[in-house]
Amino acid sequence: xxxxxxxxxxxxxxxxxxxxxxxxxxxxxxxxxxxxxxxxxxxxxxxxxxxxxxxxxxxxxxxxxxxxxxxxxxxxxxxxxxxxxxxxxxxxxxxxxxxxxxxxxxxxxxxxxxxxxxxxxxxxxxxxxxxxxxxxxxxxxxxxxxxxxxxxxxxxxxxxxxxxxxxxxxxxxxxxxxxxxxxxxxxxxxxxxxxxxxxxxxxxxxxxxxxxxxxxxxxxxxxxxxxxxxxxxxxxxxxxxxxxxxxxxxxxxxxxxxxxxxxx
Amino acid sequence: xxxxxxxxxxxxxxxxxxxxxxxxxxxxxxxxxxxxxxxxxxxxxxxxxxxxxxxxxxxxxxxxxxxxxxxxxxxxxxxxxxxxxxxxxxxxxxxxxxxxxxxxxxxxxxxxxxxxxxxxxxxxxxxxxxxxxxxxxxxxxxxxxxxxxxxxxxxxxxxxxxxxxxxxxxxxxxxxxxxxxxxxxxxxxxxxxxxxxxxxxxxxxxxxxxxxxxxxxxxxxxxxxxxxxxxxxxxxxxxxxxxxxxxxxxxxxxxxxxxxxxxx
Numbered sequence: 001x002x003x004x005x006x007x008x009x010x011x012x013x014x015x016x017x018x019x020x021x022x023x024x025x026x027x028x029x030x031x032x033x034x035x036x037x038x039x040x041x042x043x044x045x046x047x048x049x050x051x052x053x054x055x056x057x058x059x060x061x062x063x064x065x066x067x068x069x070x071x072x073x074x075x076x077x078x079x080x081x082x083x084x085x086x087x088x089x090x091x092x093x094x095x096x097x098x099x100x101x102x103x104x105x106x107x108x109x110x111x112x113x114x115x116x117x118x119x120x121x122x123x124x125x126x127x128x129x130x131x132x133x134x135x136x137x138x139x140x141x142x143x144x145x146x147x148x149x150x151x152x153x154x155x156x157x158x159x160x161x162x163x164x165x166x167x168x169x170x171x172x173x174x175x176x177x178x179x180x181x182x183x184x185x186x187x188x189x190x191x192x193x194x195x196x197x198x199x200x201x202x203x204x205x206x207x208x209x210x211x212x213x214x215x216x217x218x219x220x221x222x223x224x225x226x227x228x229x230x231x232x233x234x235x236x237x238x239x240x241x242x243x244x245x246x247x248x249x250x251x252x253x254x255x256x257x258x259x260x261x262x263x264x
Numbered sequence: 265x266x267x268x269x270x271x272x273x274x275x276x277x278x279x280x281x282x283x284x285x286x287x288x289x290x291x292x293x294x295x296x297x298x299x300x301x302x303x304x305x306x307x308x309x310x311x312x313x314x315x316x317x318x319x320x321x322x323x324x325x326x327x328x329x330x331x332x333x334x335x336x337x338x339x340x341x342x343x344x345x346x347x348x349x350x351x352x353x354x355x356x357x358x359x360x361x362x363x364x365x366x367x368x369x370x371x372x373x374x375x376x377x378x379x380x381x382x383x384x385x386x387x388x389x390x391x392x393x394x395x396x397x398x399x400x401x402x403x404x405x406x407x408x409x410x411x412x413x414x415x416x417x418x419x420x421x422x423x424x425x426x427x428x429x430x431x432x433x434x435x436x437x438x439x440x441x442x443x444x445x446x447x448x449x450x451x452x453x454x455x456x457x458x459x460x461x462x463x464x465x466x467x468x469x470x471x472x473x474x475x476x477x478x479x480x481x482x483x484x485x486x487x488x489x490x491x492x493x494x495x496x497x498x499x500x501x502x503x504x505x506x507x508x509x510x511x512x513x514x515x516x517x518x519x520x521x522x523x524x525x526x527x528x
Contacts, residue, residue, distance in 0.1 A: 199272075201485070
């Protein structure tokens, strides 16, 4: 299994041009888009529709009035003044996506970097959205596919890499390494040796160095510091670090929606 | 001192557009362009002229017949068949740039990623070329400038990050951290706190994880594996890892040449 990590969003235009027909891509936007998607699906949402712009979200609601609108600008829920008169139903805090709000619903979610990363993977055989919240479930799904190559895509922030995305990608690299304690005997027997490209070595070693105090490391990141400075959002940081809280796999379908993948 | 690392060459177009007038950029192309530049300067070369294309090197020689031509295609020295009849004087192995060959000479060197990275920094106040070979000298020079911001630029390979460049950038981050054992008391007193952006944290932690066996880590990198497979080039890998062998600073001047910086 050949594993590569897209460390920065600056690499996405090149990724989009590549032949990914045999590849499985896994998109990380840990603070907070993919953590929110995974939480919503775990709490019973039917599907997530990731879009870039507020206008795209509004257009989708026009066609499908029963969808919920989710997303943020500058950390907080989109208000009527920003969207031509429509208050969004949800922000981008995963803690808002409670079962009683999202069960059975389709949620249209505006996210800049998350959507850009997912769209750059459009030509891939399989595209997953992942976070610390569903890391082991995602690793097990990847091992069941034995895909080659695997491309872990860090959505980042604006044009820059985000430490927490690289840490999550690195943690997944560690899980996928043959011989890892996370890799059971049955899996190891059928596994081919893992080959890490340089980008994956960078992510894997960043995580290996940080994992003994992951929470403290993430708190030094630019996104975490921004969230920790906003009283109503600060608890999102620890929420998004609850590793393996939700044992689900979030898969981007051909229709552009993200849904829970049924167990293999 | 704010420190950022450009992890991949995909980020260079954005870097080129940025306002870098207050910035100091340090370019790493450890295997092997910047290691070769540093070696040549240490061995008495007057200047290095980095160019992208063979044709640029030939044009420079037409204007200035006494320059030496250096560079490689596919690891080996450029031959007459590749350059319209001109055998290059030197390849891209730092071990070729011995004092008796390079003393007093200007060397025009073709390097794809190294030149692209240096050109992306053209708007910066100061641009340095660095490698493991001159890491502490480079760190001391940066501390003497107390520049803000510092941008460490990993030249990478084609469009991809190169592990050895990120490791060298990470090692420099560690040296620049206030409180580092490498940072003497006199320096610490006048130092402002170091602020690492996420990209610098990624490089710093990758190095911290690898440093106890740096040589083994670098040998796993894509570039090192390529060089180790070519008998006449395999010793370049250990040569380029001789940390602080050459206590010089290599500075890109306004005329596009790289020269030894006189001590501050």
